[in-house]
Amino acid sequence: xxxxxxxxxxxxxxxxxxxxxxxxxxxxxxxxxxxxxxxxxxxxxxxxxxxxxxxxxxxxxxxxxxxxxxxxxxxxxxxxxxxxxxxxxxxxxxxxxxxxxxxxxxxxxxxxxxxxxxxxxxxxxxxxxxxxxxxxxxxxxxxxxxxxxxxxxxxxxxxxxxxxxxxxxxxxxxxxxxxxxxxxxxxxxxxxxxxxxxxxxxxxxxxxxxxxxxxxxxxxxxxxxxxxxxxxxxxxxxxxxxxxxxxxxxxxxxxxxxxxxxxxxxxxxxxxxxxxxxxxxxxxxxxxxxxxxxxxxxxxxxxxxxxxxxxxxxxxxxxxxxxxxxxxxxxxxxxxxxxxxxxxxxxxxxxxxxxxxxxxxxxxxxxxxxxxxxxxxxxxxxxxxxxxxxxxxxxxxxxxxxxxxxxxxxxxxxxxxxxxxxxxxxxxxxxxxxxxxxxxxxxxxxxxxxxxxxxxxxxxxxxxxxxxxxxxxxxxxxxxxxxxxxxxxxxxxxxxxxxxxxxxxxxxxxxxxxxxxxxxxxxxxxxxxxxxxxxxxxx
Amino acid sequence: xxxxxxxxxxxxxxxxxxxxxxxxxxxxxxxxxxxxxxxxxxxxxxxxxxxxxxxxxxxxxxxxxxxxxxxxxxxxxxxxxxxxxxxxxxxxxxxxxxxxxxxxxxxxxxxxxxxxxxxxxxxxxxxxxxxxxxxxxxxxxxxxxxxxxxxxxxxxxxxxxxxxxxxxxxxxxxxxxxxxx
Numbered sequence: 001x002x003x004x005x006x007x008x009x010x011x012x013x014x015x016x017x018x019x020x021x022x023x024x025x026x027x028x029x030x031x032x033x034x035x036x037x038x039x040x041x042x043x044x045x046x047x048x049x050x051x052x053x054x055x056x057x058x059x060x061x062x063x064x065x066x067x068x069x070x071x072x073x074x075x076x077x078x079x080x081x082x083x084x085x086x087x088x089x090x091x092x093x094x095x096x097x098x099x100x101x102x103x104x105x106x107x108x109x110x111x112x113x114x115x116x117x118x119x120x121x122x123x124x125x126x127x128x129x130x131x132x133x134x135x136x137x138x139x140x141x142x143x144x145x146x147x148x149x150x151x152x153x154x155x156x157x158x159x160x161x162x163x164x165x166x167x168x169x170x171x172x173x174x175x176x177x178x179x180x181x182x183x184x185x186x187x188x189x190x191x192x193x194x195x196x197x198x199x200x201x202x203x204x205x206x207x208x209x210x211x212x213x214x215x216x217x218x219x220x221x222x223x224x225x226x227x228x229x230x231x232x233x234x235x236x237x238x239x240x241x242x243x244x245x246x247x248x249x250x251x252x253x254x255x256x257x258x259x260x261x262x263x264x265x266x267x268x269x270x271x272x273x274x275x276x277x278x279x280x281x282x283x284x285x286x287x288x289x290x291x292x293x294x295x296x297x298x299x300x301x302x303x304x305x306x307x308x309x310x311x312x313x314x315x316x317x318x319x320x321x322x323x324x325x326x327x328x329x330x331x332x333x334x335x336x337x338x339x340x341x342x343x344x345x346x347x348x349x350x351x352x353x354x355x356x357x358x359x360x361x362x363x364x365x366x367x368x369x370x371x372x373x374x375x376x377x378x379x380x381x382x383x384x385x386x387x388x389x390x391x392x393x394x395x396x397x398x399x400x401x402x403x404x405x406x407x408x409x410x411x412x413x414x415x416x417x418x419x420x421x422x423x424x425x426x427x428x429x430x431x432x433x434x435x436x437x438x439x440x441x442x443x444x445x446x447x448x449x450x451x452x453x454x455x456x457x458x459x460x461x462x463x464x465x466x467x468x469x470x471x472x473x474x475x476x477x478x479x480x481x482x483x484x485x486x487x488x489x490x491x492x493x494x495x496x497x498x499x500x501x502x503x504x505x506x507x508x509x510x511x512x513x514x515x516x517x518x519x520x521x522x523x524x525x526x527x528x529x530x531x532x533x534x535x536x537x538x539x
Numbered sequence: 540x541x542x543x544x545x546x547x548x549x550x551x552x553x554x555x556x557x558x559x560x561x562x563x564x565x566x567x568x569x570x571x572x573x574x575x576x577x578x579x580x581x582x583x584x585x586x587x588x589x590x591x592x593x594x595x596x597x598x599x600x601x602x603x604x605x606x607x608x609x610x611x612x613x614x615x616x617x618x619x620x621x622x623x624x625x626x627x628x629x630x631x632x633x634x635x636x637x638x639x640x641x642x643x644x645x646x647x648x649x650x651x652x653x654x655x656x657x658x659x660x661x662x663x664x665x666x667x668x669x670x671x672x673x674x675x676x677x678x679x680x681x682x683x684x685x686x687x688x689x690x691x692x693x694x695x696x697x698x699x700x701x702x703x704x705x706x707x708x709x710x711x712x713x714x715x716x717x718x719x720x
Contacts (some may be wrong), residue, residue: 029605075604158611186611290612335608365606392606474604 007033010455010509017042034059044494045483046108047519051089055096063102065125066235070497071447072472072538074132077499079523084108085135094121102153103432104128107217109133127153135161138187145171153181154313163189165400170195177205183210185234185265192216201226210234213267218246219294224253228299233257235265239291242272255279264288264305274458285324290331302358305329308344308365315348327361328352332392335365346373353380368399369426374408378415387412388423394450394475397427404428410435420467423447433457437464455482462486472497480507552624633709636716646703652695656682662671663711670695681714 002010011034024034037096040063041054042303054061068084072214076300080239080387086108093100100122107413110133117127125148138161144154145168162533169191172179179199183192200206215223224230240246254260269292285302302324306314310330318325330348334340346369353359359381369391378384396403405426413419413436420442424432428451436443437460452458459482461471471493479502483490491494505522512520629646642662649655657666659682668678675681675693682694686705694702694709 074606074609075607076610077604082709158609173665332606332610335606367610390606394602394605449607475602 004033007067008037011037013165015040031079039063040065040102044481045345046084046086046089046262051092055092060098062098062100063104064097064100065104065106066087066108067106068108072471072474072497072499073105077474079525082523086110086531088115090114094118098122099124101125101131104129104131105133106131108178109135110140111135112137112140112143116143119143122148124150124368126150127155129153129155129365130159131155131156134160138164138166138170138449142168142171145169149173149176151176151177152178153177153182155181156186157183157347158188161187163187165173166191169199172199174198174202175237177202180205182206183208183234184212185210187212188214194218197222197226197372199283202228204229206230208232211236211265213237216240217250217270217273221246221249221253224250224257225423229255229259230257231259232262232286233260233264233265234288235267237268238266238273239268239270240273247276251276251279257281260284262286262288262303265373266292268292276451282456289328303327303329305331307331307333308340308342309333310339310348311343312345312348312351313342313343318509319351322356322359325352325356326358328356328359329363330365335392339369346370349373350376350380353377357381358383360384363388363390363423365390365392368396369394369405369408370400371403371405371408371411372398372400372407375411375535378411382415383418384412384416385418386414386421387419388421388447390423391425393454394425395427396425404432406432410439413440418442420444421446424451425449429453430457430460434462437461441466443468446472448476450475450479452476455479458482459485462489469494471495473499473501475500476503483507484511484514487511487518491515491517613715629685629703630653631706631708633659633662635665635711636713638663646706652702656694659709659711662707665711667711672696679714681716682709682710683711683712686698 009031011020011023014023017040021039024031024235035057037060039061040458041058041061042065043049044067045056046066046068050392057455058123066086066088066089066157069078069082071101072078073082084107089490093103094117095244095517098121102126103118103125104127110131113457115136116439118128128144128148128299134327137158141154141161166189167452173196175200180203182199182203191212191214196211196215200209200223200258207230209223209227209230210221210232211220211234215237217236217240220235224233254276255419257280259351260283263277263280263284263286266289281342288303288305290305292307304325304327306321306329318328320503328349330344332340333342346366349362349364350368352375353357360383362384363386369389370398397403397479398408405424406429409422409424409432413422417439419440422440422443422445424447428448430453430458433452433456437447440446443465446465446468448471455478458473458478463486468489469492472495474497476498478498483498483503484507505524508522511518630643631646633644635642644655644659644662646655646660649658652670656670659665660667665680666678667680667682668676670676683691684702685692685707686692687707691710697705
């Protein structure tokens with residue numbers, strides 16, 4: 001047995017939550033040791049545990065990460081007011097963690113009152129990351145700015161903020177110089193540019209600056225000149241009249257940013273201004289052009305996010321030039337149009353899978369797919385870890401053979417043995433789930449829509465996927481049988497979402513009764529659920 | 540594994556006495572017709588923006604939450620489309636009675652009718668004068684514009700912001716033409 005000091009020292013090298021959780025299961029001594037030295041706690045489902053329990057078990061925590069609403073909330077499938085409120089957590093943290101330094105929230109409802117409590121309760125507060133959160137206004141941000149003397153990170157990722165005034169930025173006092181990350185890209189209205197400029201000028205450690213759309217292109221060089229040390233930069237609006245003075249000052253400003261690794265923003269692009277970034281292209285690892293309908297990025301990067309306007313030809317260029325590409329994201333420019341004008345097909349993805357040997361992660365929206373393309377992709381890139389394919393029209397078959405895409409996705413799970421995340425679309429029968437259950441042993445998260453024929457499909461997944469922790473299903477003919485037969489599996493998972501399937505209210509009640517460790521929730525907007533027959537399907 | 544074997548070997552936590560009966564009772568309709576919440580919202584809004592006809596596939600019912608594109612991204616793309624229709628800046632054609640060719644002005648550059656009129660006067664070297672609600676313009680010229688409905692309106696009657704959204708092009712007519720029509 002090692003003395004405590006040694007154990008503690010060893011544990012200090014463990015940063016992964018899963019490792020720490022495993023360590024605490026070894027024996028009572030290790031459990032005690034580990035809980036006293038855990039500095040960061042991750043709660044993947046805010047309803048899984050009571051905040052008081054966390055505070056009691058981990059008294060020395062400095063950073064908390066919480067997730068609230070289910071993923072499908074992003075696509076409006078979760079009703080308003082469902083939950084994910086961070087308030088009860090913040091209230092407990094204010095009492096139990098006075099030295100709290102970091103809060104990271106995803107898909108949670110955060111009120112201005114919460115932000116005020118955060119601002120006033122934690123004297124050492126340094127990091128606030130809000131991802132896909134809502135419920136607060138610029139007043140809440142003003143509280144943070146006024147009171148968090150040591151703030152290093154203010155990162156608003158795709159939040160919905162009620163924008164009452166652009167002056168919240170001015171609440172950062174003149175003595176405040178510690179800012180390292182500022183991401184306000186999601187704000188729709190103007191922030192005070194002079195306050196922004198002064199803030200940037202007095203933040204020598206600023207590494208990430210992501211502006212919002214209202215910051216005009218003409219003012220970009222002023223900001224960049226004040227922060228040549230930036231590593232991650234998101235422009236504002238990238239459109240302006242073509243003027244040589246603006247062009248050359250932008251070009252100079254970009255070339256003086258020797259550490260720039262990531263570029264994003266590029267709203268409303270005026271293509272003539274794109275070449276100003278060419279001087280930094282070779283050093284970029286991440287480029288997000290998904291707000292710019294530009295068609296030819298001759299840029300080398302590791303992570304590329306674009307619109308389908310890039311077309312197959314653009315992706316072909318990517319496959320030949322971006323040899324270090326690890327992640328490709330292609331969003332649809334017109335998701336609700338039946339026949340798109342852009343020439344983006346399965347071919348683009350196949351090219352990239354052939355040419356980019358380091359490709360690991362794909363999110364691809366397109367309008368047609370074939371089994372043979374999927375098979376090629378799986379054979380080209382067995383190292384894929386994340387494969388998310390969205391064929392825009394639901395239940396569309398292989399466009400060449402008119403067969404379901406079972407074999408194609410089957411090939412993906414069979415060849416890509418390290419696959420941890422999969423999203424499927426197109427015409428799929430129970431057969432694809434048999435392949436998944438048989439082969440996808442490392443799969444952690446699976447998203448299914450408009451697929452399958454019967455409970456057998458769901459049964460294959462729940463009984464076969466040993467590592468499955470997150471399953472989200474919509475509009476599939478899966479009912480009670482597979483769910484109840486695999487109830488014990490559900491306890492090993494973080495969450496299961498099923499909507500517009502064939503699960504009955506009776507089965508939900510039974511599941512809740514038989515498995516008291518599970519949180520079973522029925523969301524159905526009809527009035528008298530209890531008066532429905534037991535076998536009637538719920539939403 | 541076919542369905543028969545599955546049933547023989549399954550560990551059921553089913554309701555007592557329940558069999559497959561409910562399967563037969565329940566609506567086994569293909570799930571993509573189960574769109575209680577679908578809406579056909581796309582058709583009208585897009586034709587307002589473009590004013591031209593789009594492909595018929597646009598008007599079909601839209602399933603909630605599909606394709607899985609986040610709303611802020613949808614808004615950005617739609618917002619971008621309307622801007623690109625009129626270019627970055629809001630250029631409209633201006634014709635002047637007697638002038639051999641048309642000009643273009645960027646309406647976004649101006650903040651009010653006064654500024655616009657001044658700009659037009661500079662551009663065409665004419666004197667349009669001041670607007671009066673009762674009598675229009677007391678000068679040789681009358682500035683008019685074609686609105687979204689295709690009607691020719693006198694400049695100045697509606698609030699500036701409303702004018703900006705409805706103005707398609709400008710025409711500086713002679714006052715006598717206006718009176719006659």
